Amino acid sequence: MDKIMSLDQAVEDIQDGATIMLGGFLGVGAPLKSIDKLVEIGVKDLTIISLA
Numbered sequence: 001m002d003k004i005m006s007l008d009q010a011v012e013d014i015q016d017g018a019t020i021m022l023g024g025f026l027g028v029g030a031p032l033k034s035i036d037k038l039v040e041i042g043v044k045d046l047t048i049i050s051l052a
Contacts, residue, residue, distance in 0.1 A: 011037050016044045023051030 024030045
């Protein structure tokens with residue numbers, strides 16, 4: 001199993017109402033492109049758990 005995937009592959013199965021966890025190194029490592037992609041594809045009503 002390949003452990004590297006594109007951003008599109010990483011978010012393609014996230015559906016409306018999902019709970020997701022995003023993390024990074026405080027604000028510096030926040031996955032902003034992932035968040036932008038979720039907005040772009042129109043995913044709604046997410047519960048987001050953020051690691052800081």
